[in-house]
Amino acid sequence: MNTREKILQETEQFILASGIEKLTLSKIAKRLKLSQPAIYKHFKNKEELLTLLALRWLNGRILVQIFPFDTKNNQEQKEIIHDWLWAVANAKYQAHLKTPEMFALYTTYIGENLELSRNHIMEMIESLKTAAKLETAEQAAAYIQAFAYFHHPKIAPQWDEAFQAQFENVWKIIANQPENLLT
Incomplete structure (x- = not known):
């Protein structure tokens, strides 16, 4: 599974567990052991993700x-x-x-x-x-x-x-x- 797919999958799991209101890209990056700028290599912003x-x-x-x-x-x-x-x-x-x-x-x-x-x-x-x-x-x-x-x-x-x-x-x-x- 590539990094982009891992980010999408982790974001979905986060939303299902905690709701969209608590979602931040830094939380997703931390859960995937990535830097937050690494997410921006795959998605231009949170809205696109x-x-x-x-x-x-x-x-x-x-x-x-x-x-x-x-x-x-x-x-x-x-x-x-x-x-x-x-x-x-x-x-x-x-x-x-x-x-x-x-x-x-x-x-x-x-x-x-x-x-x-x-x-x-x-x-x-x-x-x-x-x-x-x-x-x-x-x-x-x-x-x-x-x-x-x-x-x-x-x-x-x-x-x-x-x-x-x-x-x-x-x-x-x-x-x-x-x-x-x-x-």
Whole structure:
């Protein structure tokens, strides 16, 4: 494992154990028996380190479970769209419950970064479009926008035990629209 990877791994372990509020680069350097300037050889600043860590967590722990989306068990486009939307929502909901420290990092360093947030949404749009064989990216974007409550990190503090029931209620509204909206 190279030094850059060790720094990322140690930073994640520190955040999980102590929270992001107590994180300093000097603490990470000390735990790795490095000088603090050695960290700056790999990351230009703390923000870059935390942004890369948030992206690594999102892509490696959350999205890897759902991208590319497996459609083998689904026959109808409507089922694929529902199951894709639920997979994204549930993955983020579970991440919020199981690793709130890392979810907070994701919220701050991806959810609040316009470019990274836009890239994340574009990846979601392309994934849904491909999985459901939608004709346009705009169709996929409309579904993702309609279900923003269930995947946007800024809304996570409102998520509770009724999360899945709320999701299904919104889906019923969408699913009961004329068929031409689903194609």
